[in-house]
Amino acid sequence: xxxxxxxxxxxxxxxxxxxxxxxxxxxxxxxxxxxxxxxxxxxxxxxxxxxxxxxxxxxxxxxxxxxxxxxxxxxxxxxxxxxxxxxxxxxxxxxxxxxxxxxxxxxxxxxxxxxxxxxxxxxxxxxxxxxxxxxxxxxxxxxxxxxxxxxxxxxxxxxxxxxxxxxxxxxxxxxxxxxxxxxxxxxxxxxxxxxxxxxxxxxxxxxxxxxxxxxxxxxxxxxxxxxxxxxxxxxxxxxxxxxxxxxxxxxxxxxxxxxxxxxxxxxxxxxxxxxxxxxxxxxxxxxxxxxxxxxxxxxxxxxxxxxxxxxxxxxxxxxxxxxxxxxxxxxx
Ligand SMILES: *[C@@H]1O[C@H](CO)[C@@H](O)[C@H](O)[C@H]1NC(C)=O
Numbered sequence: 001x002x003x004x005x006x007x008x009x010x011x012x013x014x015x016x017x018x019x020x021x022x023x024x025x026x027x028x029x030x031x032x033x034x035x036x037x038x039x040x041x042x043x044x045x046x047x048x049x050x051x052x053x054x055x056x057x058x059x060x061x062x063x064x065x066x067x068x069x070x071x072x073x074x075x076x077x078x079x080x081x082x083x084x085x086x087x088x089x090x091x092x093x094x095x096x097x098x099x100x101x102x103x104x105x106x107x108x109x110x111x112x113x114x115x116x117x118x119x120x121x122x123x124x125x126x127x128x129x130x131x132x133x134x135x136x137x138x139x140x141x142x143x144x145x146x147x148x149x150x151x152x153x154x155x156x157x158x159x160x161x162x163x164x165x166x167x168x169x170x171x172x173x174x175x176x177x178x179x180x181x182x183x184x185x186x187x188x189x190x191x192x193x194x195x196x197x198x199x200x201x202x203x204x205x206x207x208x209x210x211x212x213x214x215x216x217x218x219x220x221x222x223x224x225x226x227x228x229x230x231x232x233x234x235x236x237x238x239x240x241x242x243x244x245x246x247x248x249x250x251x252x253x254x255x256x257x258x259x260x261x262x263x264x265x266x267x268x269x270x271x272x273x274x275x276x277x278x279x280x281x282x283x284x285x286x287x288x289x290x291x292x293x294x295x296x297x298x299x300x301x302x303x304x305x306x307x308x309x310x311x312x313x314x315x316x317x318x319x320x321x322x323x324x325x326x327x328x329x330x331x332x
Pocket of ligand 1: 272273291311
């Protein structure tokens with residue numbers, strides 16, 4: 001009897017370890033098949049949930065118009081989904097008031113792929129991750145870190161808030177919901193390890209990484225040093241094409257001096273116009289706009305076009321890039 005119990009215990013332990021090692025060594029994956037024509041089109045918006053205020057509704061209206069024109073596949077949110085302090089719980093009316101009832105256009109009734117921002121961590125962070133929200137509005141999909149396979153591109157979503165040391169200084173003027181991410185050192189090391197292996201294994205033509213915090217920015221918060229130190233080397237070593245973020249309430253594009261990576265900030269979903277910029281003379285700065293707006297991405301296996309729009313839907317900046325055939329991953 002005793003030996004049976006021991007065996008059972010060993011077996012359980014073995015199963016538990018295996019289960020833990022699979023969950024900790026692989027990011028959740030989602031597939032978003034694109035429609036026939038080998039084109040991927042999506043919108044990127046960040047820092048938005050304010051019950052429609054600060055031009056959130058105006059930006060939403062123009063997203064609907066451009067979304068219709070482009071016939072988008074999905075929407076990406078770079079986080080800070082609900083101000084000021086995330087959601088209070090799964091039944092917080094802010095979810096409907098700032099999301100469902102704002103992004104009402106037909107073209108926006110697509111899947112939204114969302115990460116958490118630092119403001120989301122000030123509320124009940126688990127509520128935003130909860131499947132209960134999908135029952136209220138099935139467009140919603142928010143996870144900490146995950147991979148989205150959209151055939152010609154793969155998008156790697158990264159939970160960046162736990163990397164930022166400022167949020168852990170004690171005393172802190174805000175409280176954060178760190179349930180599920182502590183101990184922080186192990187959590188962040190795991191995120192990087194999982195991201196690195198997912199990037200390495202990816203055979204997508206385009207690799208896009210999405211996080212809330214900027215790696216490079218000339219806006220209010222500037223560069224996020226923790227990400228420059230820990231995340232950027234992984235992106236450079238694994239042929240990432242684009243890094244997309246919010247956090248600074250602006251629209252901007254910055255190049256990288258050591259790789260083809262483009263840093264794209266789309267964090268202008270509502271309150272903007274901070275007016276305090278740093279390093280506007282930065283050599284690799286290609287575009288900066290301090291006001292509200294959003295970004296669109298259109299891709300084929302060889303070409304990408306990025307467009308930034310203001311609150312009136314007027315095109316502020318356009319950037320295109322082609323990959324030479326020899327840059328593309330060989331087709332097996
Ligand atoms: C809304 O957008 C307009 C046009 O950019 C701008 O002048 C105005 O200040 C914005 N309102 C707010 C509250 O940011």
